[in-house]
Amino acid sequence: MVSRTQLLKRLRQAAVVGLVGLSLFVAYRNTSSAMAAWNPEQPDNNPVDRWEKRIQPVRNHLPEDVTLVGYVADWDIPDSEYNPIDQDAEYVLTQYAMAPIMVQPGLEQEWIIANFLHPGFEAWLDQSLPSYEIKSLGFGIYLIQRMSP
Amino acid sequence: MILESLSTFVLAWAAGAGVAHLAWRSLNPWSLPLKIFLGIGLGLGMTSCLYFLRLVFFPGQDGYLLLQGGIFFIILILLYLQKRLSLDFPVRSISFSKTSILFGLAAIVILALALQNSLVSARIAPHGDYDAHAIWNLRARFIYRLGDEWQKAFSPAINRDFHMDYPLLVPMNVTGGWNTLNEEVTRVPAVQAMLFLGGLAGVMFSTLAYVRSIGQGALAVTVLLATPYILQFSSFQTADIPLSYFFLASAVLLFLAVYETSAGLLFLCGLMAGLSAWTKNEGLSYALIAAVTGLFLFYKRGWRNYASLLGGMALPILTLLVFKTVLPGRNDLLAGNGLFEILRKLSDTDRYSTIFHYLRSELAVLGGWPSSILVILAAYGLIMGTNRSARNGQIMWLIWIVVAQFLAYFAIYLITPNELEWQLMYSMSRLLIHLFPMALLLFFLVVRTPDGLFESPTGAPRLNS
Numbered sequence: 001m002v003s004r005t006q007l008l009k010r011l012r013q014a015a016v017v018g019l020v021g022l023s024l025f026v027a028y029r030n031t032s033s034a035m036a037a038w039n040p041e042q043p044d045n046n047p048v049d050r051w052e053k054r055i056q057p058v059r060n061h062l063p064e065d066v067t068l069v070g071y072v073a074d075w076d077i078p079d080s081e082y083n084p085i086d087q088d089a090e091y092v093l094t095q096y097a098m099a100p101i102m103v104q105p106g107l108e109q110e111w112i113i114a115n116f117l118h119p120g121f122e123a124w125l126d127q128s129l130p131s132y133e134i135k136s137l138g139f140g141i142y143l144i145q146r147m148s149p
Numbered sequence: 150m151i152l153e154s155l156s157t158f159v160l161a162w163a164a165g166a167g168v169a170h171l172a173w174r175s176l177n178p179w180s181l182p183l184k185i186f187l188g189i190g191l192g193l194g195m196t197s198c199l200y201f202l203r204l205v206f207f208p209g210q211d212g213y214l215l216l217q218g219g220i221f222f223i224i225l226i227l228l229y230l231q232k233r234l235s236l237d238f239p240v241r242s243i244s245f246s247k248t249s250i251l252f253g254l255a256a257i258v259i260l261a262l263a264l265q266n267s268l269v270s271a272r273i274a275p276h277g278d279y280d281a282h283a284i285w286n287l288r289a290r291f292i293y294r295l296g297d298e299w300q301k302a303f304s305p306a307i308n309r310d311f312h313m314d315y316p317l318l319v320p321m322n323v324t325g326g327w328n329t330l331n332e333e334v335t336r337v338p339a340v341q342a343m344l345f346l347g348g349l350a351g352v353m354f355s356t357l358a359y360v361r362s363i364g365q366g367a368l369a370v371t372v373l374l375a376t377p378y379i380l381q382f383s384s385f386q387t388a389d390i391p392l393s394y395f396f397l398a399s400a401v402l403l404f405l406a407v408y409e410t411s412a413g414l415l416f417l418c419g420l421m422a423g424l425s426a427w428t429k430n431e432g433l434s435y436a437l438i439a440a441v442t443g444l445f446l447f448y449k450r451g452w453r454n455y456a457s458l459l460g461g462m463a464l465p466i467l468t469l470l471v472f473k474t475v476l477p478g479r480n481d482l483l484a485g486n487g488l489f490e491i492l493r494k495l496s497d498t499d500r501y502s503t504i505f506h507y508l509r510s511e512l513a514v515l516g517g518w519p520s521s522i523l524v525i526l527a528a529y530g531l532i533m534g535t536n537r538s539a540r541n542g543q544i545m546w547l548i549w550i551v552v553a554q555f556l557a558y559f560a561i562y563l564i565t566p567n568e569l570e571w572q573l574m575y576s577m578s579r580l581l582i583h584l585f586p587m588a589l590l591l592f593f594l595v596v597r598t599p600d601g602l603f604e605s606p607t608g609a610p611r612l613n614s
Contacts, residue, residue, distance in 0.1 A: 009602065015532040016599045019368065020255045022525065023375035026518065027262045030377050034269045048276040068306055089279065095311065096282040099290040102307050 048093060055097040057137040058113055068102045070112035070144075076105075077124045082117070090115055107146070114142035151268070154336040157326040158193060158344060160217035165192025167224035168420075170233065172413035179359035181238045183401075186351030187417065189344050190391075190398050194424035195220060197321040198468040205475055208297055213325030248603050249363035256367035256374075260350065263374040267346065270384030271339035277386025284312050285387055286338055289323035293333065303476040313476075316469060318428040319388045338386045345391040346383040349586055350374055352394070356401045357593055361536065365598040372526075373589055377517030378582050388429045389579050395425035395432065397586040399439055400550050407446055407543045412457040415443065419461025427465040431583065434557035436462060438550055446546065486566040494564050504562050507573040511581055526592055533597045544594055551587050 002010075039045060062069070071091060074082040094113060095103040103113065107128055114121070117140050125132065131147040166188025173184065199216050228234045245253070277286055288311075291302035303313050319341065326337035350370045357366035373379060383390045402418035405411070422439035425432030443458040494500055516522050558580045565572050 011532055012597075012599070013602050015529050016368070016602060019525070019529050020252065020371055023259060023371040024255060026377065027259045027371075027375040029519075030375070030380055031262045031266045031269070034266045034273065038269050038273050043272065046274055046276070048274075048282065067301075092279065092283045092287075092310075095308070096276070096287050096290065099287060100294045100302065102304060104306065104308060 047089075048096065051090070051093040052097040054137075054139045054141055055094055055113075058141065058143050059098065059101075061135065061137070061143050062101070062111060066101060066111055068104060068109055069098070070107055070109035071103045071105050071115070072107060072112060072144075073115040074117055074121075077116075077118075077121055080118060080120075110146050112144040112146070114144055116140050116142065150334055150336040151271075151340060153330065154326060154334055154340040155344075157214065157329045157337065158217075158322070158340065160214065160221050161192035161196040162188050162344070163192065164217060164221035164224055165189060165195065167221065167228060168192070168195070169417060170236075171224060171227055171231070172417050173411065174233075174413065175409070176238055177359060178238050178243050179355055181236065182351065183355035183359055186348050186355055187398055187402075187421075189348035189351075190394050190421060190424060191417070192217070192220075193322055193341065193344065194318060194395070194420070194427065195464065196325065197318045198424075198427060198464050200325045201317055201321050201468055202471065204292075204299060205471060210293070210296060210299065210324065210328045214329050216325075243363075245363065246600060246604060248600050249367065251603065252364045252367035252371070252599065256354070256370045259371050259374045263346070263350070263380060264343075266380050267339070267343045267384060270380075271336060271343075274384065275335035275339065277338060277342075277384070279385075281338070281386040283310070284315055285319050286323065287311060288313075288315075288317065288320040289327070289338070290333070292320065292324045293327045300476060314430070314473075315388075316427045316429060316432070317472060318424065319391055339384075342383045342386050342390065345394045346379070349379075349390060349394045349397060352398050352401060353586060353590060356405075356590065360405075361594065362598045362600045364600050365593050368599060369589060369593040372522075373586060376522070376585070378578060379516065379585070381517065382579060382582055387579075389582060392425055392429045392432060393583050393586050395421050395428055396435055396554070396583060397590060399425065399435070400547055400587050401590065403439065403442065403446075403550070404543050404547055406454075407546060410450060410454065412454050415447070415454050415457040416461040419443070419458040419463075420465065421461075423462035423465030423469075427469050431558070431561075431580070434561075435554055436466070438553045438557070442546060442550060442553075486564060490566075491564045500563055500569060503569055504559060504573065507570075507577055511577045515581060516585055517578075530592065530596045533599075535595055536597045544591065547587065547591050547594070551584055551591065555584060 071094060073087055073090065074080045075084065075087045091103070091105065094115065098113075114125075114134070125134070125144070129144075129146060133145045133147060135143045137143060166185045168191050169184035169187040173180065196213070196217050199220070200213055203212055203216065204210065225234070276282060281287075288302060291307075292299040295301050307313055319338075322341050323338045326341070327333050330337070350373055353373055354366040354370045357369050379390065379393075399418050399421035402414050402421060406414035406418055418439065422432075422436045426436040440459065440462070443455055447454040447458070512523060513521055518525070562569065562573060
């Protein structure tokens with residue numbers, strides 16, 4: 001017959017082993033899922049580096065003394081379809097890539113980065129800007145220069 | 150690159166451990182690892198403050214390593230003058246029971262898994278996560294790339310979504326590391342994140358080993374480092390895990406100071422609390438809570454003790470004041486939030502119920518555990534029972550600190566000018582992780598230790614049993 005004290009001791013042993021076992025299992029699962037997401041053959045294949053590569057031509061085309069640029073994207077065009085989370089992330093990544101050049105949403109600056117996924121943005125630009133030049137830099141990235149204030 | 154990046158912080162770490170040893174005279178063998186792990190936050194925190202002040206008052210951006218060396222050298226001299234350079238800790242008096250060895254091995258396995266997780270995450274997302282791109286690493290990039298004109302990194306022309314008013318402990322160390330290496334090495338912020346994660350686990354383990362048992366410390370670290378959100382938020386390279394570290398370290402030091410009535414421990418507690426305010430704005434409420442708690446605890450034990458606590462806060466709070474004065478940025482919680490608006494929100498019962506609704510959901514998945522860790526720990530606590538120790542009286546103060554900081558967060562949600570549900574959705578899990586290590590420490594202080602469970606009654610005696 002197992003005494004109450006012995007039973008409690010066994011219960012406590014089981015509790016401690018259970019807690020450690022569960023922690024080991026969860027820790028192993030954490031690391032396994034991180035490992036599964038890692039592809040050693042493509043070490044630079046992360047969204048930030050990929051975005052920086054897309055934005056690099058903008059830096060190359062901007063005059064050296066520019067410290068502030070505008071930024072427009074699909075979310076600026078009325079009735080356009082877009083994913084707000086993606087749009088926000090792309091704006092943040094654009095600022096991250098362009099630093100220390102400041103990236104302000106809107107069309108007020110002389111130089112404007114445009115990030116358009118869907119066609120039809122030209123009509124909106126024609127309505128919004130009196131005169132401008134636009135250069136396509138690939139991957140839906142454009143550099144716009146306002147020709148009049 | 151990992152080791153190269155680590156080398157930019159090693160002197161700061163050593164200097165921090167020296168500060169802990171200088172201020173806290175304990176020669177208890179478990180105070181040695183505790184001082185070493187406290188050294189991470191003390192060293193990186195003080196270096197960050199001094200490096201920021203150096204940028205404000207002197208041209209250029211170099212000297213990060215020199216600052217660390219300077220602090221280290223001064224601490225060495227002070228230790229020499231106090232004849233405390235010989236680390237005469239009676240480490241041989243530590244006895245390892247079978248239980249402590251078993252749980253120690255489990256903790257080492259979890260530590261290795263956490264390290265592997267951190268290294269892999271640093272490769273998968275070398276720039277961290279969204280908040281690192283939008284705030285912490287972005288700020289470091291601006292400052293580093295602007296060189297002598299770094300103050301333009303706080304231009305009002307920068308979109309206020311990038312939170313220019315956030316304190317700079319984390320970005321300053323990244324900028325300093327990049328300046329030391331003369332390159333924007335992405336491993337620098339990753340290594341800083343790993344150091345704070347390791348420090349968090351180290352402070353947890355050595356505190357419990359110091360006041361309870363090695364087995365209890367190992368168990369706590371096992372749970373802490375298995376917590377998915379702890380690892381995730383660390384790999385995000387944001388300031389959340391450093392803030393958790395400073396909260397835990399300051400609470401531990403206050404707990405020990407109450408027991409040992411040491412002005413040196415109170416100085417370190419104040420320094421850690423102040424550094425939490427230099428890490429994130431949430432640390433301001435924590436520093437205030439620590440100051441008020443210290444006042445209650447020590448006003449009868451002489452003003453020297455309380456002055457030590459406030460003295461410890463001086464450097465980080467002064468740095469923060471310089472930052473807020475020289476580079477004023479609008480706080481998004483205060484902007485557009487007048488007194489009338491705040492009173493209206495405080496009396497809006499719908500806001501309370503919305504916060505409670507989200508709180509209930511978040512607590513159910515606290516820390517990202519597959520099953521509720523609260524239920525698991527509650528069941529564990531019920532089976533194990535409570536620990537009977539002379540130090541239990543001090544635990545009430547730790548409970549007060551956790552509750553007070555939680556109430557501060559609750560109040561911030563109540564008055565936030567941002568859309569409440571959006572803010573709750575994107576921040577509550579992080580805010581709870583700030584408090585989680587302190588709550589876990591409390592739990593393992595209260596609950597009975599596992600020592601003796603797996604041994605015969607004639608097992609070897611243990612320290613602090």
